[in-house]
């Protein structure tokens with residue numbers, strides 16, 4: 001018989017729980033492995049410029065090529081999930097079991113529940129696993145079985161739980177059990193090619209090998225200085241693992257284990273591992289409170305009167321607010337599909353506090369652009385910045401974009417990289433170009449208000465208004 005392995009956001013061979021379990025099953029039962037990917041456009045409705053989609057599909061394509069080297073095809077089926085699997089079963093009517101890594105939140109969770117019944121109705125046994133997080137949403141609970149709503153006690157409990165061990169897989173052994181197949185639908189397969197941007201090169205590396213090599217580079221070069229380096233956006237101070245974790249070209253256990261087992265400064269390792277735990281925490285909050293996609297976690301702030309100013313929103317999206325650090329962040333997002341964490345905090349704070357625009361609009365915009373888009377982390381990050389989520393920044397502590405800029409981009413290198421209009425501005429004015437004397441503006445051909453926008457709002461005024469907005473709501 002055959003065994004289906006349904007890949008979703010886990011395009012790797014190493015430390016893939018569903019895959020290694022499926023292989024053990026085949027070794028015991030003399031069955032053959034059939035690999036499947038369902039092209040489900042529902043996940044990309046919000047995509048605008050397509051970078052997010054392109055990165056994801058390029059990963060799928062790369063994985064398909066690796067499957068071919070193994071002697072099989074990653075079967076691509078398109079459309080409604082049930083219909084897609086009907087096509088698979090038509091070709092592989094001896095399927096006796098299906099293995100996949102679970103989605104435990106949002107639409108994916110509903111789909112998995114529905115498909116479990118659908119397979120069982122056809123006498124296909126379902127084997128599903130928590131694989132995408134170090135500890136899944138149901139694994140770190142209080143003694144009474146309820147969830148933690150604050151990160152620090154969650155993290156204390158998280159640390160005390162034994163960490164799952166990595167599952168190594170032999171490529172040769174896997175090769176013995178894969179079924180020699182042909183694509184079912186040529187058009188679905190060529191859709192992947194098209195959506196991945198074809199041969200057009202991407203700025204970012206993709207795939208399992210790239211993920212591992214980036215992890216190695218980070219451990220060798222970035223980990224030691226991570227607690228400070230992670231705050232300096234002009235430096236490569238962070239691991240850049242998020243896009244690989246998102247597409248599952250590396251497992252979170254592999255990242256965790258590699259860092260935990262490295263010799264080196266314990267506090268640096270701890271600082272990094274804490275962020276991996278944050279990923280689990282936000283996923284747990286989202287899984288247990290799915291409404292937080294549209295609704296404030298904190299009940300007290302559900303009726304805040306956010307602004308809906310289209311023009312300001314547009315300026316923010318395009319990186320034309322007149323605050324260089326904010327604009328640099330937004331332009332990095334638009335160009336690269338990724339933004340440094342410090343900038344995610346600064347730009348989110350600017351949208352929600354300085355412009356007082358609804359955090360949902362910001363969350364949505366990030367969702368449409370980020371190659372590492374993860375609903376749990378994105379919603380968590382936005383609600384944090386807007387002071388309406390778990391552990392949120394208190395509403396009266398408003399980020400000052402100029403102070404942030406001076407502190408984390410001292411020489412303005414990050415700003416100059418992304419805001420080309422300001423490339424000749426001296427370090428004296430790079431954080432506040434509106435203070436530059438007219439004469440100097442003329443000299444470097446950067447007239448504020450013409451070549452680069454004047455500040456969209458006055459930070460000090462807006463800060464007071466934002467604090468009032470929250471105060472009056474209480």
Ligand code: FAD
Pocket residue numbers: 230238239240241242243245275276278279282339340341342344345348366370372373374375377378379380381382385
């Ligand atoms: P590193 O600093 O190297 O961190 C390592 C890993 O830890 C990351 O890959 C990520 O998986 C995890 N991590 C780090 N910081 C956080 C955090 N604050 N919350 C949750 N997990 C974290 N991260 C996403 O993966 N997807 C998102 O859609 C997303 N949206 C965000 C929105 C806002 C407003 C904010 C403030 C943060 C958001 N983050 C999101 C978290 C964080 O900015 C990114 O995970 C990080 O920038 C990714 O780069 P890195 O892999 O180099 O991070």
